[in-house]
Amino acid sequence: MKLEELDKNLLNTISDIKDIPKGAVNIRKDGQAIYRQSSPNIEIKTGETGGLLVEIKPGTKNETVHVPVILTQTGLNDVVYNQFIVGENADATIVAGCGIHNDSHGRSRHEGLHEILVKEGARLKYVEKHYGEGSGTGQKVLYPTTKITVMKNAVAEIETVQIKGVDDTVRITEAYIHEKGSLKVVERLMTHGEQNAVSEIKINIEGQGGSGQILSRSVAKDNSTQVFKAALVGKNECLGHVECDAIIMDKATIKAVPELMAEDSNAVLTHEAAIGKIAGEQLIKLMSLGLTEGQAVDTILEGFLK
Amino acid sequence: MLHLENLSFSVHNNGDSKQIISDINLDIKRGKLYGITGPNGGGKTTLAKVIMGILTHTAGHIYLDGEDISDKNITERANLGIAYAFQQPPRFKGLTVEDLVKIAQPKLSNLSVRKRMRDVGLCPEDYLDRDMGSGLSGGEMKRIEILQVLARNAKLAIFDEPEAGVDLWTIQRLVDIIVGKYQNNPEAAAVLITHNRNILPICDEIVVIEEGRIKHHGHRDEIWPIIRDDIVCQVQDTCRGEEII
Numbered sequence: 001m002k003l004e005e006l007d008k009n010l011l012n013t014i015s016d017i018k019d020i021p022k023g024a025v026n027i028r029k030d031g032q033a034i035y036r037q038s039s040p041n042i043e044i045k046t047g048e049t050g051g052l053l054v055e056i057k058p059g060t061k062n063e064t065v066h067v068p069v070i071l072t073q074t075g076l077n078d079v080v081y082n083q084f085i086v087g088e089n090a091d092a093t094i095v096a097g098c099g100i101h102n103d104s105h106g107r108s109r110h111e112g113l114h115e116i117l118v119k120e121g122a123r124l125k126y127v128e129k130h131y132g133e134g135s136g137t138g139q140k141v142l143y144p145t146t147k148i149t150v151m152k153n154a155v156a157e158i159e160t161v162q163i164k165g166v167d168d169t170v171r172i173t174e175a176y177i178h179e180k181g182s183l184k185v186v187e188r189l190m191t192h193g194e195q196n197a198v199s200e201i202k203i204n205i206e207g208q209g210g211s212g213q214i215l216s217r218s219v220a221k222d223n224s225t226q227v228f229k230a231a232l233v234g235k236n237e238c239l240g241h242v243e244c245d246a247i248i249m250d251k252a253t254i255k256a257v258p259e260l261m262a263e264d265s266n267a268v269l270t271h272e273a274a275i276g277k278i279a280g281e282q283l284i285k286l287m288s289l290g291l292t293e294g295q296a297v298d299t300i301l302e303g304f305l306k
Numbered sequence: 307m308l309h310l311e312n313l314s315f316s317v318h319n320n321g322d323s324k325q326i327i328s329d330i331n332l333d334i335k336r337g338k339l340y341g342i343t344g345p346n347g348g349g350k351t352t353l354a355k356v357i358m359g360i361l362t363h364t365a366g367h368i369y370l371d372g373e374d375i376s377d378k379n380i381t382e383r384a385n386l387g388i389a390y391a392f393q394q395p396p397r398f399k400g401l402t403v404e405d406l407v408k409i410a411q412p413k414l415s416n417l418s419v420r421k422r423m424r425d426v427g428l429c430p431e432d433y434l435d436r437d438m439g440s441g442l443s444g445g446e447m448k449r450i451e452i453l454q455v456l457a458r459n460a461k462l463a464i465f466d467e468p469e470a471g472v473d474l475w476t477i478q479r480l481v482d483i484i485v486g487k488y489q490n491n492p493e494a495a496a497v498l499i500t501h502n503r504n505i506l507p508i509c510d511e512i513v514v515i516e517e518g519r520i521k522h523h524g525h526r527d528e529i530w531p532i533i534r535d536d537i538v539c540q541v542q543d544t545c546r547g548e549e550i551i
Binding site: 285 | 358360379380381384385389390392395396398399400401405406409410454458
């Protein structure tokens, strides 16, 4: 199968792939799977939900599955419900993400629910990038939800990135961590223009010795608004930490709401939240190294969101 | 190379005017090391910031190689060859040590970056990828700051209290590097703002600034004997009587 240039560019931005990658992959374009390929250890099929059922076999080592979604048709309201099962002691990476190209005035919307089960002793890295582009005024809207269950002794990391072009997004992340399981959620977000972004993350640490961490870095420019809610619920002896750090610019607004809930006296939960503009001395320092003020701002923001 | 002519800087607050530096006249010549010293609050850092363009002087002129650069901004002065190592360098979340060194000198090869890191006492393996956020100590930040200014190959490099927060072994090494790079260099000069009694006597010229004015200026052999006792006393004030090398 041959991909069009536009598709390639979108895929490259959201999944860092130049063409159809080797190994397990499912590319969904405008509401339909246009390419699907399983690998010996990772099977991709249509599940009972009508979406994907991706099963990573127990003991699989260092394999990646790509499941990107691209939208190029205006007015489309694409909805998916995908399920991922990471087998016992497997070590794998899932690269998801959605790219929208919209040159018109109509709205393009993608709503995705990803349900992930990381079984005992497994390790998972889940990466999801969101991106919008196009010359029209049509809104690019993304409503992703991720539900993840981390079983005993399993380790998972969720990395979500939204850097450019998404007009409206509500991202929900819900997690359940069992005995000695560990989850780290890293979120990077930049909004500009009139964009709105809401991110709600809730980690329930249910098992003894479990740990959960939420790290958020965001930049709000122009008239954009961001709401970030991060909740940790410690239901057992556990460790949890929330850190949200935001740079605010222009006339943007940011609301950060870290929430800690301990239901066990041995739960240790902490949070830090900071919102502020770029420090003047940072700009001066970079300008004294020869950068213009604009270059200095870009360098600081790129580094902050890296 | 750099000529300061009747340079003054004052601040205005609620109708009051306070003169921070007054009527400074100074010539910085290539190939020489200049030690600027004097009591805290005397205007040394302000003078350095005025030369870099971080603060705008309120009277007088600054000439670089005959060109009046009074109206040039920080970036323009940096690109004309002025560099300033901050007394307290700012931190940058997400930027690595390597990122900053490469911003300071984009032409530097990876090998050169590593060599220069070793020069300032930082092991490249341990520090190249370190975040310039909160994890580094004050002394480490200072060494990285000095490294950046050295890497810029500036015509005029100003080091603001390079010894502050740096261990003794590293200070000596940094001073050796600065002396080697600037003393007798036909292209460049360095200014060191310092109280350090090991650094001042090796500078070619010493300038003492007090209450915003030049109190003494001349060859080290002339000035150092006058101020030596004061410097030792000041250092001991800071360290509460403990001997500082």
